[in-house]
Amino acid sequence: MIPTELTAGRRLDSARRHIIDRATTSTLLMRHGANVIVALTMAADPADIATPAGTMLLVVVGLWSAYRLLTRSASPVMTALDFVATVAVCLAVPLMVAGPDFHRSNCAPIAVAGTAVVAFALSLRPRISLPMTVTIAAAYAHGAAQVVGWSQVPEIFNLYYFALQWTASTVMRFVTLRVADAVDAARHAREVMEVNETVNAAVRAYDREQTRLLHDTVASTLMLAGQGAEIPAAGLATQARRDLDVLADGPPQTPDGSVEVVEPLRELAAHLRTPFSFTGFD
Structure with missing residues (x-):
């Protein structure tokens, strides 16, 4: 088997890249779609919001999410702004909830924060999504403490x-990417095997061609001898010895790297009767 490699620069992780791109787009739609729904719901029933400032903040977040749904940019800057918006909503819990029992049921901040945690964990590496999740949780705890007190x-x-959301989403991301890596490895192995088979087939065809040429060379010498061609006996004997040497050596092998051709050409030319000259060898 001839070792081969794929063309330089060709991606060997296309399945992984495809999964990550799809996850980034899907989680962006999920995160901002949820934010828009929360903003519309709270705007339709402002009685659920403790203060007008809380309503205004949700409206701003909803408009931002609508813009993000239109642009769908996955740039680090836009993702960082999404994270800042989520943290702002968590810190603004006192502006959005009424009463100390808000945490016993779903509310706007928890919907925004929970969706963001899942989305960031699915689309970003754990070393990035974990600090983001901790920051979101800390911001939510700080905002909630302003309502229920730190003791609660x-x-x-x-x-x-x-x-729990971060752990489950991270495990899901890990398993999915492992499957994608297995697909990439299998495709790479198949492509390498196909290239090796193609090269080996070409080498076998070359060997057969060289064998045919060798047969023709020997056959021509025998034909000259059998037909009594007017060739000096010494020349015919030399040709026969050369053919026997070629037969003993077998079909020529394809050399690796540079090949010295001057001496072989001189040896072959020594048997020519036609005038010749070398140019540029020495």
């Missing part, structure tokens, strides 16, 4: 859901 923060079960 451990009772807010949504904080533990953030950890």
Whole structure:
């Protein structure tokens, strides 16, 4: 088997890249779609929001999410702005909830934050999404503490859901990317095998061609001898010895790298009767 490699610069992780691109787009749609729905719901029923400032913040977040749905940019800057918007909503919990029992049911901040945690964990590497999740949870805890007090923060079960959401999403991302890596490895192995088979077939064809040429050379010498051609006996004997040497050596092998051709040409030319001259060899 002849070792081969794929063309330089060709991607060997196309399945992984495809999965990551799809995850980035899907989670962007999920995150901002949820934000738009939350903003529209709260705008339709402003009584659920504690203060006008909270309503205004959700409207701004909803408009931002609508813009993001239109542009769908996955640039780091836009992702960072999404993260800042999520943290702002978490810190603004006192502006959006009424009463200390808000954490016993779903509310606008938890919908925005929970969706963001899942989206970031699915689309970003764990070393990036984990600090983001911790920051979101800390911001939510700080905002909630302004309503229920720090002593009651451990009772807010949504904080533990953030950890569960991040863990489940990260495991899902890991498993999916492992499958994509296996697909890439299998495709790479198949392409290498196909290239090797093609090269080996070409080498076999070359060997057969050289064998045919060798046969023709020997056959021509025998034909000259059998037909009694007017060739000096010494020349015919030399030709026969050369053919026997070629037969003993077998078909010529394809050399690797540079090949010295001057001496072989001189040896072959020594048997020519036609006048000749070498130019540019020495």
